[in-house]
Amino acid sequence: MKYYSYYPGCSAEATASPLGVSVAPVAKKLDMELAELEDWNCCGSTPYWSVDKLEAAAMATRNLALAEKRGFDLVTPCSNCFVILHETNNYLKKLPYFKEKVDKALAAGKMKYNGGVRVRHLAEVLYTDITPDGISAKVTKPLKGLKVGAYYGCQLVRPDGFDDPESPHSLDEIITSLGADAVNWEMKARCCGSSLVMPEQEVALGLVNKLLKNATEHGAECLITPCPLCQINLDAYQSVVNSQFKTHYNIPVLFVTQLIGVAMGIPANELALSGNIVSPMRVLAPYL
Amino acid sequence: MAETMVKDLADVSFINEVCAIPGGEAIRSCIQCGVCTGSCPTANQWDYPPRRVIAMVRAGLRDELLSSNSMWFCVSCYSCTVRCPRDIKPADIMHALEIIAIRSGKSTKRSKTPTMYRCFVDSARGNGRVYELGMMIKLFLKTNPFAALKLAPVGLGLFFHKRLPLKPSRIKGMGELKAILNKARELGGAK
Structure with missing residues (x-):
């Protein structure tokens, strides 16, 4: 058994609930104990980060302080939470003047953080600690013949990720470990438009269109991603892209844990497969 | 002319303001190579693209830049950041400019x-x-x-x-x- 503290992030409870739901049964099969951080708060996130960096960092640090009490690595399945918590940790180490202010703010809430937590992305933990071989050992329904595109998005691999920031390979190896074929496509780590989809929809959807075009041209039958926002942009907005660009995409976008779960024989309802807007049931039917 | 140049050279308050925000410290090392602009997935929407944004901070063009739509199109994809040959973290600089624009009440209405x-x-x-x-x-x-x-x-x-x-x-x-x-x-x- 491997032990971690778990930080789901706000999206995993709402717009990315299929991620939140599917993490638990998969972790159990892989002998990981992901104990949810008690009373965690918003990580701060990029919007807060871009309005007031000290307040945002103080928010992030409250989570780090909660995790430090427990003493295990802090694992999050959300790419944006990962960047914010990880970067906050870096700032506290590198910038003494900043740490002093964050310490004072935290003290006002009777909390203290000593810098002892390692922040990790769930995808990195699956790749590094569990390993593709370890995942493969638990596969009961190999996804033979399924062509899967790994969509890394940005913040899993940049600015300070564990994989190649331009041409990552970790998720491709995980796909192969499930018995499926990893589709090689050029845009697997390019941007989906992120939260720009709300204020500047047309610009963001232009980027989504490029991604979906590239992935389908290379024969992907479905995509997997670790990131809540990437999943929403590619899945929930796919019909809007179709009407805006006169395209006919019908490509399911699964969270990494959902596909791993299918290959490990976990029932569809425990993986919230009905939560995906573009239904994955047609392409997954042979394996369920 | 000479007077304008002296005035511009003397105006370092803007760049100091950016440097004072975590992530903005390295802006002075920029060599204006343009890799940031070339890597940016939304640069065609920016009033001033990333390379020029950095030049404008160094030139002290505070009001023009803070009231532009530029940094608000940054999607935090960090492509510029991992490619920058001078490690100046352009995405963090955009976040710093957003912070300063909001703090000084200059953020544009043209971007939501x-x-x-x-x-x-x-x-x-x-x-x-x-x-x-x-x-x-x-x-x-x-x-x-x-x-x-x-x-x-x-x-x-x-x-x-x-x-x-x-x-x-x-x-x-x-x-x-x-x-x-x-x-x-x-x-x-x-x-």
Whole structure:
């Protein structure tokens, strides 16, 4: 058994609930104990980060302080939470003047953080600690013949990720470990438009269109991603892209844990497969 | 002419302001190679693309830059950051400029991103966690209620797939979090 503290992030409870739901049964099969951080708060996130960096960092640090009490690595399945918590940790180490202010703010809430937590992305933990071989050992329904595109998005691999920031390979190896074929496509780590989809929809959807075009041209039958926002942009907005660009995409976008779960024989309802807007049931039917 | 140059050279307050925000420190090392602009997926939307943004900070063109739409198109993809040969972290510089634009009340009305960021922050401060539905509704009410109609199918799709809860999630330690955030505010931002 491997032990971690778990930080789901706000999206995993709402717009990315299929991620939140599917993490638990998969972790159990892989002998990981992901104990949810008690009373965690918003990580701060990029919007807060871009309005007031000290307040945002103080928010992030409250989570780090909660995790430090427990003493295990802090694992999050959300790419944006990962960047914010990880970067906050870096700032506290590198910038003494900043740490002093964050310490004072935290003290006002009777909390203290000593810098002892390692922040990790769930995808990195699956790749590094569990390993593709370890995942493969638990596969009961190999996804033979399924062509899967790994969509890394940005913040899993940049600015300070564990994989190649331009041409990552970790998720491709995980796909192969499930018995499926990893589709090689050029845009697997390019941007989906992120939260720009709300204020500047047309610009963001232009980027989504490029991604979906590239992935389908290379024969992907479905995509997997670790990131809540990437999943929403590619899945929930796919019909809007179709009407805006006169395209006919019908490509399911699964969270990494959902596909791993299918290959490990976990029932569809425990993986919230009905939560995906573009239904994955047609392409997954042979394996369920 | 000479007088203008001396005046511009003397105006280092803007670049100092950027340097004082975590992540903005390395801006002076920029060699204006343009890799940031070449790597940016939205650069064609920016009033001034990333390379020029950095040049403008160094030239002290504070008002022109802060009231532009430029940094609000940064999607934090960090492509510029991993490719920059001088490690100046352009994405962090864009975040710093957003902070300064909001703080000085100069953020443009032509981009809805500053309003979205504020709605997001209000939501995070209010409940300790972000309530996505509430935030989206507030954003559309503040910007363009009719745009919400266009997006209704997306919202309904999420709702019927159990991905848009109608109730916010609120942390137990709100009192403690409020105290932390109020203290941070009192300490005057990251400067």
